[in-house]
Amino acid sequence: MTGRPLLIALTALQVICALFFISEIILTILGTRSAPISWAMREMMEIGAAVGLLLGTSFAILALRSAEQKQAKAEESLRQVQSAFRDHLTEKFDAWGLTNAERDVALFSMKGLSVAEIASVRETSEGTVKAQSNAIYRKAGVSGRTQLLSLFIEDLMQD
DSSP states (O other): OOOOHHHHHHHHHHHHHHHHHHHHHHHHHHHOOOOOOOOOHHHHHHHHHHHHHHHHHHHHHHHHHHHHHHHHHHHHHHHHHHHHHHHHHHHHHHHHHHOOHHHHHHHHTTTEEEEHHHHHHTTHHHHHHHHHHHHHHHHHHOOHHHHHHHHHHHHHHHH
């Protein structure tokens, strides 16, 4: 057994072990035990339940470590992709000869901000943002925001 089935089995074992301890306490408090069990048998049952709880806890620790390692690996992979995408953007912007202002507008536009939002963020007029957007589209050889974004998506899909 590996992975999910093992986790389910050990979780079930932990639940059973916990129920054993809880039932022992409840039966003792209520005094409803029908037939007393020997101390040796009781000790064996408690040891078995404790071992079950320890196994479950040990597996949980291993599963947590594995998940943390996978997360770290995924985060590193994401950092590499982000870096490669930034490099790709810079390369395209350089090839198109975009000014710093146009680069900002292009990035905000690709992130989905409206002309009004871009103007607000850049503290400029909407007319300026529209003029810069038109310059970007002209330099990139596209007719609008959608085509601009599709250039980068196509490049990513080809690689």
